[in-house]
Amino acid sequence: ASVVLVGSVAVAIGFRSTDATALEWLAAFGLVVLFAVALTWIAVGMGLISPNAEAASNNALPLILLPLLSSAFVPVDGMPSWFQPIAEYQPFTPAIETLRGLLLGTEIGHNGWLALAWCVGLAMLGYFWSAAKFNSDPK
Template sequence: MSSLALAVRDSSTMVRRNLLHVRRYPSMTLNLLLTPIMMLLLFVYVFGDVMSAGIGGGADRSGYIAYLVPGLLVLTIGSTVIGAAVSVSMDMTQGLTARFRTMAIYRGSLLVGHVVGSVLRVLAGVALVGAVAAAIGFRSADATAVEWMAAVGLLTLFALALTWIAVGMGMAVPNPEAAGNLAMPLVLLPLVSSAFIPAGTMPGWFQPIAEYQPFTPAIETLRGLLLGTEIAWCLVLTVLGHRWSQALFNRGPK
């Protein structure tokens, strides 16, 4: 069997292991998904009319739903990938990573399993939040099939980027609790982006914080269902996260 075939086989095994953990212990994933769903319902039904009027859509929450949902989908990615940081940290602290290093398997398969499993979990969460949004009135009839494919591609790429960052965070700390705390900015940054209101309506001193961070470009690109230079954020984060995670993983015994 070739080296590539062995790598694919071992990585597939690790992905299957990761997904089995999700099935056996679904509480963490469900808890992470509750945050964006509750925020969606809160902002639509409690603040929807006021927020819609504030962004120039009139006192009609349907206009605000269209503005809010792309931001909530990106926030869902940020909140769900925390599970990857915690899962990697658990493997490190319980000795499983050290054990896998001694086995005759593809060295990077453990990280691939965590990353691919996390991305699949994130996309399932995005689909769930999207379904709730559609149930309460979100519509995007103007988007073409190509634009929908572009939107799904952007969400997948952004999930991949943040997952690699989360994996690095999980290996950089001593325990799962610290991993969850270190990954909290992935949930907090969307709150200070253009997810809920346009960056231009924020105080002048605060606008650069909202504009020059990875979540706002991803949200605005998703809103327009267009692919542009903003995707460079996703590519940069993916490369940096992968290199950081791989470097931390390779510090262990050969």
């Protein structure tokens, strides 16, 4: 529901993709949903290790900062050389570059596979971490 809401707002404020086919829109939607599921499982694990609600909200801070450290606002090539590896090798950059490729017609390259690998890897990590933590707590 949140993906549809954000997408609707983007279209309402002027986002247009003149080159994207219906299949590319579907792939973009699927990637965003998969990415949201992956981050949700990581957030569940963070919530389970937190002693209270305030700590749980603070534990998610690195997830909130990661898009700012990616290619979302500045191309990786335009960043200082010492910072480029940080921006390039984190989960948000391949996902953002794949979405740009699908919806704006830019080159995707290997970013599509990297984005899928990050999504599946983070989802599995978050799921197994959350399940282990949930099952280890006394009921």
